[in-house]
Amino acid sequence: MTVADKRKKPRLSRLFSVYPEGAVFFITFCTHERRSLLANDAIHRAFQGFCSQALKRNIIVGRYVLMPNHLHLFVHLPNPTISLSGSNP
Numbered sequence: 001m002t003v004a005d006k007r008k009k010p011r012l013s014r015l016f017s018v019y020p021e022g023a024v025f026f027i028t029f030c031t032h033e034r035r036s037l038l039a040n041d042a043i044h045r046a047f048q049g050f051c052s053q054a055l056k057r058n059i060i061v062g063r064y065v066l067m068p069n070h071l072h073l074f075v076h077l078p079n080p081t082i083s084l085s086g087s088n089p
Contacts, residue, residue, distance in 0.1 A: 023077045024062075030070040039068035047071075 031037045044066055051061040054075075062074035 025075045025077070026072070027075055028070060028072050034069045036068035038066055038071065 037043070047064075047066060054061055058078045060076040060078075062076065064071060064073035
């Protein structure tokens with residue numbers, strides 16, 4: 001068993017069997033001081049451009065919800081050694 005296997009939460013085990021070749025993350029982030037900066041067409045177009053650039057690197061941005069002061073999104077990373085925690089091997 002690898003170190004990564006030991007860190008997997010039992011409730012998330014289905015994700016690792018459905019996507020064995022990469023990780024799927026649900027990400028939420030907020031603007032600084034929860035300021036309403038994201039609710040406009042220019043920001044939405046910029047985010048769509050970001051998603052297009054990610055696709056060129058085989059990073060898939062799935063469904064997302066762009067709110068005035070935060071964003072929720074699913075991201076698929078094809079390389080199972082990549083982590084969003086900053087503790088990559």
